[in-house]
Amino acid sequence: MLKIKDLKASIFDNQILNGINLEVKPGEVHAIMGPNGSGKSTLASVLAGREEFEVNGGSAEFLGDDLLDLSPEERARKGLFLAFQYPVEIPGVSTTNFLKSAVNQVREYRGLEPMDAVSFLKHIRSKMELVEIDPSLLKRSLNEGFSGGEKKRNEIFQMAVLEPKLTILDETDSGLDIDALRIVSNGVNTLRTKDNAVIVVTHYQRLLDYIIPDFVHVLYEGRIVKSGTKELAYELEEKGYDWIKEELNTTAV
Amino acid sequence: MIQHSPDIDLIDLISQENQNVPGLLNGNLLSGIREEAYQKLKKSGLPNSKNEEYRYFQIARKLKRSYTFKLVEKVDLSYDISSKLVAEPEAIHIVYLNGVYSKDHSVHIPDNSISITELKDDSPSTNGNLELLEKKHQNINNDSYIDFNSAFLNTGTCITIKKNTISRSIYLYHFFTEDVKDHIINRKNIIVLETNSKVNISEIFFSDTKNHYFSNQVSEIFVNDDAKLEYCIIQELGDDAIHIQNTNIYQSSNSLTNTYTYSLKGAYVRNNLNILLNDEHCESHLYGLYYPVGKDLIDNHTTVDHRKANCYSNELYKGLIDDNSIAVFNGKIFVRPNAQKTNAFQSNKNLLLSDSATINTKPQLEIWADDVKCSHGATTGQIDEEQLFYLRSRGLDARTAKALLLHAFAFEIIDKIESQILRKFIGDKINSRLGYQFSD
Numbered sequence: 001m002l003k004i005k006d007l008k009a010s011i012f013d014n015q016i017l018n019g020i021n022l023e024v025k026p027g028e029v030h031a032i033m034g035p036n037g038s039g040k041s042t043l044a045s046v047l048a049g050r051e052e053f054e055v056n057g058g059s060a061e062f063l064g065d066d067l068l069d070l071s072p073e074e075r076a077r078k079g080l081f082l083a084f085q086y087p088v089e090i091p092g093v094s095t096t097n098f099l100k101s102a103v104n105q106v107r108e109y110r111g112l113e114p115m116d117a118v119s120f121l122k123h124i125r126s127k128m129e130l131v132e133i134d135p136s137l138l139k140r141s142l143n144e145g146f147s148g149g150e151k152k153r154n155e156i157f158q159m160a161v162l163e164p165k166l167t168i169l170d171e172t173d174s175g176l177d178i179d180a181l182r183i184v185s186n187g188v189n190t191l192r193t194k195d196n197a198v199i200v201v202t203h204y205q206r207l208l209d210y211i212i213p214d215f216v217h218v219l220y221e222g223r224i225v226k227s228g229t230k231e232l233a234y235e236l237e238e239k240g241y242d243w244i245k246e247e248l249n250t251t252a253v
Numbered sequence: 254m255i256q257h258s259p260d261i262d263l264i265d266l267i268s269q270e271n272q273n274v275p276g277l278l279n280g281n282l283l284s285g286i287r288e289e290a291y292q293k294l295k296k297s298g299l300p301n302s303k304n305e306e307y308r309y310f311q312i313a314r315k316l317k318r319s320y321t322f323k324l325v326e327k328v329d330l331s332y333d334i335s336s337k338l339v340a341e342p343e344a345i346h347i348v349y350l351n352g353v354y355s356k357d358h359s360v361h362i363p364d365n366s367i368s369i370t371e372l373k374d375d376s377p378s379t380n381g382n383l384e385l386l387e388k389k390h391q392n393i394n395n396d397s398y399i400d401f402n403s404a405f406l407n408t409g410t411c412i413t414i415k416k417n418t419i420s421r422s423i424y425l426y427h428f429f430t431e432d433v434k435d436h437i438i439n440r441k442n443i444i445v446l447e448t449n450s451k452v453n454i455s456e457i458f459f460s461d462t463k464n465h466y467f468s469n470q471v472s473e474i475f476v477n478d479d480a481k482l483e484y485c486i487i488q489e490l491g492d493d494a495i496h497i498q499n500t501n502i503y504q505s506s507n508s509l510t511n512t513y514t515y516s517l518k519g520a521y522v523r524n525n526l527n528i529l530l531n532d533e534h535c536e537s538h539l540y541g542l543y544y545p546v547g548k549d550l551i552d553n554h555t556t557v558d559h560r561k562a563n564c565y566s567n568e569l570y571k572g573l574i575d576d577n578s579i580a581v582f583n584g585k586i587f588v589r590p591n592a593q594k595t596n597a598f599q600s601n602k603n604l605l606l607s608d609s610a611t612i613n614t615k616p617q618l619e620i621w622a623d624d625v626k627c628s629h630g631a632t633t634g635q636i637d638e639e640q641l642f643y644l645r646s647r648g649l650d651a652r653t654a655k656a657l658l659l660h661a662f663a664f665e666i667i668d669k670i671e672s673q674i675l676r677k678f679i680g681d682k683i684n685s686r687l688g689y690q691f692s693d
Contacts, residue, residue, distance in 0.1 A: 048646055076648035084646075088639045092661025101657070102647040109648075141661075158647065 001026050001063060001197055002047075002166055008057030008222075009046045016042040018222035019058065024166065027194040031208055031233060032201045034219035035241040040201045041085060043219070044170040048082040049075050063165065076102075077109040079165030079196075083155040083172050090142040095154060096124070098142065099161055106162065127160035131187045149180035156187040163191075168199045173207040185210030205237040218244055263316050263437070267294055267401075276323030278406045280375035282383050290403030297397045306396075309581040309613050310523050310552040312495060320437045320467065322407050328355040332430060337459060339678045344422035345369070351429055352408045352438035352468075358426075366418035367452075372409030372441065382411040382443045386473055389503060393558055394527045398497050402439045402471040409441035412454070416447035416477075422672065423452065429460030429468070429494065442472040446480035446508075453672055455485040458496065465493040472500045478532075482510045483671055487679060490519030492547070499525045506532035513670055514541040514570075515679055516551045517686070527556045530564045530592075541570035542666040544686065545578035552581035557599075559592040559622075566596070571666050572603040573659060574610040581613045586627065588620040595625040603633040604662055656689040663687070 002024040009017040016039045024030055034040050046053050047060065049072035060067040063078060070078065090098075103123075104114040115123065128135055131153045143151050152172055159167055169188065173181055188198060188211050200211055208216070208230060216232040217224045220241075225248060226232065236243070261274060277287070299316065300307035328350050338346055338360075347369065348358035354371055370378040414420045425442075446452060458468070476482050482502075490496050496519055502510055516522050522545075528537050537557060545551040557566045572580045586597045603612045616629035636658055644654035663683050670676045684690075 050642060071651070072642060072645040073648050073650050073654075076646055082646055084643070088637075088643050090640045090643065090658070090661065092664060093644075093657055098644060098647070098649070098657060101653065102644075102649050105650065105653070106648040162647065 002067075003061040004058070005060075006058035007046070007055070007060055009042060009053045009055045011042070011053050016053075016222050017046065020222070020224060022217065022224060024197045024199060026165075026197055028215065029192070029198045029200065029211060029213045031213035031216045031230075032199060032219055033203065033205075033216060033233065033236060036203070038219040039222040040203075040219055041170055044082060044168045044199075044201050047168060048072060048080065073105070076162075076164075077106045081159050081162055081164035081167045083152070083159060083167065083169045085171040085174060087143050087151045087155055089144045091144050093142050094140060095138040095142050095158070099124070099158060103161060124161055127157055130160055130190055131157045132183050133157050148175040149177065152176060152180060152184055153187075156184050160187060160191055165196050166199070167196070168201065170201050171203060172200070173202055173204060181207065181210060205233045208233045220244055220248065261322065262319050266405075267298065274322050274405065276321070276407050278372060278374055278408070280379065282380045283374065283406070286383060286387070287404050287406060290400040294397055294400040294404050297400070299397055299401065306554060306583070309579065310521070310550065312521055315495065315521070316467070318435075320435055322405060322437055322439075324352045324407055324436065324438065325350075325432045326353060328353060328357065329430060329432065330357055332358070332428065334358050334426070334428065337428070338426065339424055339455070339457075339674060341422055341424070341674045344424055346424045346426065347410075348426045348428065351433040351436065352427075352440060362421065364421065366415045367420055367423070368411070368413040368415070369423075370411050372406070372411060378411060382445075385445065385475070386443055389475055390473065391503065391529060391531070393529045393556070394499060394501050394525060396499055396525055398469055399471050399499050402441055402469050402499070405437070406439050406441055408438060409443070411443045413445045414447060414450040414452045416450055418447075418450045418452075420450060420452035423454045425454070425456045427456065427458045427468070429462060429466060429491070431462045431464055433460070433462060433466040434464035435466065437467045437469065440468070440470045442470065444472065444474040446474075446476045446482055448477045449479040450477075451481040453483040453485070453675075455487065455675060458486070458488045458490060460489075460491040460494055462491050463493055464491070465495075467495045468497070470496075470498045472498070474500065474502045476502060476504045476508045476510055478505045479507045480505070481508065484510065485513040485670065485675060486515065486524070488516045488519055488522055489682070490522060493520050495521040497523045497525075500527065502526075502528045502537075504528065504530050504532065504535040504537060507534045508532075509536045511538045511669070511671070512540065513666070514553065515666075516541070516543040516545070516553070517682060518544075518546065519549055519551065522549070522551045523554070524552070525554045527558070528566070529558050529560070530566065531560045533561045533563045535564040537564075537566045538669075539566070539568040539570070540666050540669045542572070542663055543570070543580050544573045544575070544663070544683070545580055546575045547578060548576070549578040550581075551578070554581075554583045554585075556585040556587065557597060558587045558589070559595045559597060560589045561591060562593045562595070564592065564595055566598070568599040569666065570601045571662065572601075572612060573606060573663060574603060574612050575606040577607070577609045579611045579613070582631075583615045583617060584629070585617040586619070586629070588618075588622050588625055588627065590621045592622045593624045595622060595627065597625070597627045599629040601631040603631075604659070605633065605635055606659075652688065656687045659687050660684065660689045
């Protein structure tokens with residue numbers, strides 16, 4: 001589904017990604033872990049299409065198309081979804097209002113009829129229950145006055161409504177307590193099918209107890225330096241990121 | 254189209270002793286008022302570049318031309334207003350074409366609690382209203398366009414809402430057609446809300462003619478004790494229209510006014526809104542939205558004058574400025590020495606939508622009392638890129654996402670209106686300008 005080859009990207013003359021290689025197939029969950037500054041959020045941003053980053057090498061293919069050639073909305077319509085680490089507040093725009101527009105623009109792109117108000121409400125009702133989100137929150141301005149947990153649940157709610165093929169969770173666990181973590185993870189897990197895939201970007205192993213990855217990759221200085229199964233996450237938690245740095249230095253020598 | 258040739262040079266008119274101008278209102282009381290105003294005008298002249306209040310609204314050169322003061326009496330019955338009226342069946346709709354009342358286009362509902370009369374030479378109602386104006390008028394606004402309006406008055410309307418009335422809505426439509434070419438319309442509206450009355454009054458100014466004209470309106474509005482006024486102004490004017498509107502609102506104790514000014518289009522639009530709180534326990538809310546495009550110039554000057562204690566005023570003006578247009582905002586708040594326990598707040602927010610759009614904004618607070626709560630703030634920015642990216646990352650194309658954000662920005666001012674019908678009327682205009690197609 002997603003093929004990233006030797007991807008390089010920079011921002012303001014700082015080279016952040018130094019050749020990422022990653023392949024994600026339908027049905028898989030990949031975790032990307034790494035110390036601060038390793039490029040985790042940059043990778044997520046570049047895949048989603050943030051224009052501040054300059055891609056200066058490599059390629060990324062999504063469902064057979066050149067991902068880097070597509071605008072952010074085209075990527076979303078093809079089925080890419082980014083759950084933001086810090087979801088922005090938009091006063092005056094309600095979640096339901098903008099989501100309905102988004103759903104219908106995505107449907108139009110896929111050659112489907114738009115949903116009317118009634119069908120849309122039915123569609124989102126079950127999703128609301130899934131992430132245990134209060135319906136009144138959805139009528140309010142997007143993320144305005146929401147707690148950290150509510151913002152993250154709102155991200156997963158939108159994911160549920162939009163039914164993407166590839167979801168990137170950008171440090172979705174940051175700032176969450178155990179309950180919120182449980183709800184968010186449950187939502188993600190329930191939405192998994194054999195046709196979609198998830199990339200979980202996280203600093204800590206804790207989330208991966210709830211969203212169990214098929215593959216774990218360690219990002220360091222803009223490269224994936226180690227890949228493994230979920231056991232790798234436990235090793236990292238035990239030994240810390242310094243262990244990786246030492247291993248690399250040893251190898252280099 | 255009626256052919257005429259404008260024959261009176263405006264600047265000459267003011268400087269010379271020539272008052273025999275065809276088309277002006279006359280009458281014993283009126284001529285006294287006109288003469289006094291004329292003398293003041295001769296001394297002051299119209300605002301020039303040295304006048305701070307008109308620094309960014311320079312039309313002196315544009316006014317150096319000939320005008321006609323005689324209004325087009327014959328109303329063009331073929332003018333189609335069907336889509337231009339607000340859909341409120343129980344309201345009174347008064348239509349003026351090029352400054353002249355059109356009975357055929359208007360919708361009148363007989364109502365004893367409201368009096369609506371035209372300013373006419375020497376009629377008792379005219380004189381009654383003029384006497385009231387002289388008695389209650391306070392010098393809260395030294396604008397020489399007011400003197401110009403009085404000196405060369407050619408039309409006006411008086412509205413009185415009788416005491417204790419909860420009135421039906423009143424809509425005054427000012428339509429300007431091709432026939433208004435090179436005309437000056439000096440209109441004076443005198444509006445009185447008697448004790449404990451309530452009314453929604455809206456003035457809708459619309460012209461899509463490319464012809465030049467100068468509309469100079471003065472509204473003197475008296476809101477008596479316990480009365481409540483909702484006053485809405487909507488301006489959508491042509492590419493060579495000059496529109497200056499001085500609105501003076503005098504509030505008495507325990508009264509409430511909510512004013513809404515929507516300036517959506519016009520070559521030169523200048524609003525001077527002045528609120529005098531000369532009694533205790535008054536409340537006043539001023540809301541404005543300006544959205545100039547093309548080469549428009551829209552200038553909003555407001556003044557809230559707190560002269561007595563325990564009053565509350567709150568002002569929020571927002572601007573969307575596009576293309577090469579220019580917007581100006583100056584909000585003055587005066588809190589006089591006796592106005593203790595005043596709460597006065599002001600906020601101005603602007604979004605620049607193009608590289609060549611300009612906003613000049615100046616909050617101005619002058620506070621002489623010491624037990625008050627006052628604040629002001631002005632922001633100018635562009636569309637938030639984070640918000641734009643968030644919406645696009647959900648599948649909305651850039652244009653739709655932008656329309657959604659601008660809609661949210663503008664609708665904070667539209668949502669303040671009490672009347673749902675009026676909210677829809679203005680909301681539809683803004684939405685169509687933004688290309689915003691979603692139903693909420």
